[in-house]
Amino acid sequence: xxxxxxxxxxxxxxxxxxxxxxxxxxxxxxxxxxxxxxxxxxxxxxxxxxxxxxxxxxxxxxxxxxxxxxxxxxxxxxxxxxxxxxxxxxxxxxxxxxxxxxxxxxxxxxxxxxxxxxxxxxxxxxxxxxxxxxxxxxxxxxxxxxxxxxxxxxxxxxxxxxxxxxxxxxxxxxxxxxxxxxxxxxxxxxxxxxxxxxxxxxxxxxxxxxxxxxxxxxxxxxxxxxxxxxxxxxxxxxxxxxxxxxxxxxxxxxxxxxxxxxxxxxxxxxxxxxxxxxxxxxxxxxxxxxxxxxxxxxxxxxxxxxxxxxxxxxxxxxxxxxxxxxxxxxxxxxxxxxxxxxxxxxxxxxxxxxxxxxxxxxxxxxxxxxxxxxxxxxxxxxxxxxxxxxxxxxxxxxxxxxxxxxxxxxxxxxx
Numbered sequence: 001x002x003x004x005x006x007x008x009x010x011x012x013x014x015x016x017x018x019x020x021x022x023x024x025x026x027x028x029x030x031x032x033x034x035x036x037x038x039x040x041x042x043x044x045x046x047x048x049x050x051x052x053x054x055x056x057x058x059x060x061x062x063x064x065x066x067x068x069x070x071x072x073x074x075x076x077x078x079x080x081x082x083x084x085x086x087x088x089x090x091x092x093x094x095x096x097x098x099x100x101x102x103x104x105x106x107x108x109x110x111x112x113x114x115x116x117x118x119x120x121x122x123x124x125x126x127x128x129x130x131x132x133x134x135x136x137x138x139x140x141x142x143x144x145x146x147x148x149x150x151x152x153x154x155x156x157x158x159x160x161x162x163x164x165x166x167x168x169x170x171x172x173x174x175x176x177x178x179x180x181x182x183x184x185x186x187x188x189x190x191x192x193x194x195x196x197x198x199x200x201x202x203x204x205x206x207x208x209x210x211x212x213x214x215x216x217x218x219x220x221x222x223x224x225x226x227x228x229x230x231x232x233x234x235x236x237x238x239x240x241x242x243x244x245x246x247x248x249x250x251x252x253x254x255x256x257x258x259x260x261x262x263x264x265x266x267x268x269x270x271x272x273x274x275x276x277x278x279x280x281x282x283x284x285x286x287x288x289x290x291x292x293x294x295x296x297x298x299x300x301x302x303x304x305x306x307x308x309x310x311x312x313x314x315x316x317x318x319x320x321x322x323x324x325x326x327x328x329x330x331x332x333x334x335x336x337x338x339x340x341x342x343x344x345x346x347x348x349x350x351x352x353x354x355x356x357x358x359x360x361x362x363x364x365x366x367x368x369x370x371x372x373x374x375x376x377x378x379x380x381x382x383x384x385x386x387x388x389x390x391x392x393x394x395x396x397x398x399x400x401x402x403x404x405x406x407x408x409x410x411x412x413x414x415x
Contacts, residue, residue: 005069005288012069013093015086021122022080024063026055026413029130029137031067033287034153035077037317039222042078043286046209046317047151048130049078054208060414063123067131068092072286087115106175109136116140127413132162135175142174149179152207154334156187157362163187169194176200181409183207183337184397186365203409206402210341213319214396226320235309236324240275241390244313244321244339246330247296249281249289253350254331257292258299260349262379263329267307269379270386277313278304279321281333285314327389329382336363340371343396347385349377 028048035043045064052062066073066083069092073081091111098107113136120128120140128141129149141148158164168176179201180191188202195202216223236242245267247258254260259278267276278300284293300310313321318338322328328339332350339346352359353374366372371394375381 003291005290008071009069009089009092012085012089015089017084017086019082019084021082021119022061022063024061024080024123024125025127026052026060026062027120027123027125027128027130028052028062028064029067029128029133030064031131031287032070032072033282033285034131035066035072035081036282036286038315039078043072043076044078044222047153047207050208050212051129051151052079054410055413058410058414063125065119065130084115084119088112091115106135112136113140117143120144120146129181129413133177135171138177139174141178147178149181149203150177151181152183152187155337155362156182156190157359157364158190158193159359159361163190165190165194173198173200179203181205183341184365186368189365203405204402205406205409206397206399207338207341208406209317210319210338211399211403211406213317213323214342214399226317227323230312230316230320230324233312235312236275238275240273241326242275242277242324243327243329243386244325244344245276245278245308246328246333246335247279247281247284248331248333248350249283249287249292251331256299256303258296259303260331260377262377263349263382264303265379266382266386267304270383271307274386274390276308277321277325278308278310279313279318279335280310327386331377332359332362336372337366340366340369341397343394345370345389345392345394346372347375347382347389348372349375349382351377 030045030048034048035045037044037046055062064079064081066081068088070083073083091109094111095107095109116137117140127147129151131151131153133148133150138148156163161167176198182188182202182204183206185204188204191202212220212223216227251257280293280296283289318335319342322339322342322344325344328336328344328346330336330348332348332353336346336348351357353362363372373385375385
C-alpha cells in the first residue's frame with residue numbers, strides 16, 4: 001500500500017469532521033480509483049457518475065459517499081461527494097484490530113454500521129447503489145427497508161472472494177445487497193449460484209460507460225467532445241493495427257511490477273508493424289498504488305520511450321481507446337471484459353488463469369465466446385497470438401436487452 005495512504009489513515013484517525021449530508025433520493029458510493037476520469041477539472045466516476053447523470057436527468061437527487069481512505073470529494077469530485085473521513089478511519093482501525101484478534105470470522109464493525117446509519121437517516125435516501133457496498137452498509141440499509149445494490153466494476157468469478165459461492169454462500173442475507181447490477185450473463189450466473197436462494201436480484205444492465213461510447217447519443221455532452229478530440233490528435237497517422245496494453249497493479253509476480261521482459265522485447269521488435277499503447281491501472285493514478293504510477297515514468301524512460309504511447313491511453317476513457325484498438329494484451333485485467341463487449345480480442349498472460357491456476361474460472365463467459373485467450377508470457381507465443389488475431393474482426397456485444405433492463409432500473413430508482 002502507498003505510504004501516503006497509510007499516513008492519511010493515521011491523520012484521519014484524529015480528524016474531527018462534521019460533514020453535511022444533503023437530502024437526496026439515491027445514495028451512491030465509490031472509491032478514488034473508481035473516480036478515474038478527469039472531466040472539466042473534476043474526477044468523474046465512469047460507472048457511478050454515468051448512472052447519477054441519468055438519474056438526475058429524470059429528476060432524482062443524488063448524494064455520493066467516498067469510500068474509506070478516499071481523498072476525492074467536494075470540489076475535487078464531479079457531483080455531490082462527501083465523506084466522514086475521521087469516523088471512517090477510526091472504524092477501519094478498530095475493524096482491522098478485531099480481525100487480528102478474531103481471524104476466523106468476519107470482523108463486523110458496529111462503528112461502521114452506525115456511520116452509514118447516520119448518513120442514511122440524515123440524507124433520507126430511498127435507494128443505495130455503489131461499488132462493493134460493505135456488509136455494514138447493507139445491514140444499515142436492510143434495517144431501514146432501503147434497497148441497496150452492488151454495481152459490477154470488474155471481473156466476477158467463482159474464485160473472487162467478493163462474489164464466489166465458497167465466500168458468500170453461507171453469509172446471512174442481511175450482510176448482502178438486495179441486488180447486483182451486472183455487465184453480462186456470465187457474471188449473473190456466478191451470483192445466481194448462491195444469490196437466488198437468498199432472494200438477491202441480478203440485473204444485467206451491461207457496462208453503462210461502455211454503452212455510452214458504443215452508441216453515443218447526440219445530446220451526450222461528455223462523450224461527443226471526447227470522440228472529436230481524440231480524432232483530432234492523429235496519434236496513429238500510418239494507420240497501423242493498434243495494440244492496447246492494460247497494466248495491472250500490485251503484480252508481485254512481474255519482476256519490474258509492470259511488464260514482463262518478453263512483452264517489452266515484442267514491443268521493440270514490432271514497433272514498425274503495430275501502434276502500441278500502454279494504459280496504467282486507475283489504482284496507479286488514484287488509489288492504493290499511486291506509488292506504482294510514479295515509478296512507471298522511470299520504467300517508461302528506461303524501457304518503452306519511443307516505442308509506445310501511454311499518456312493519452314491512460315487519461316482517455318477506456319471505451320474510447322477500445323474504439324480505436326484492434327487487440328488488447330494484459331497480465332490480468334477486467335479491461336478484457338470491456339474489450340470483449342466492444343468486439344476487441346484479448347490475451348491475458350497471468351499463469352494463475354491457466355490449467356489448475358487459482359483464477360482459472362475468471363473470464364469463463366468471454367473465454368467461451370472466443371474473445372479472451374490465456375497465453376504464456378513468452379515472446380514466441382505473444383508474437384504468434386498477435387499474428388493470428390490482428391486480422392480477425394468481432395461484432396460488439398448487442399446491448400438492446402441490457403438497455404431495456406437499465407431503463408427499467410432507472411424507473412425503479414426514481415419511483
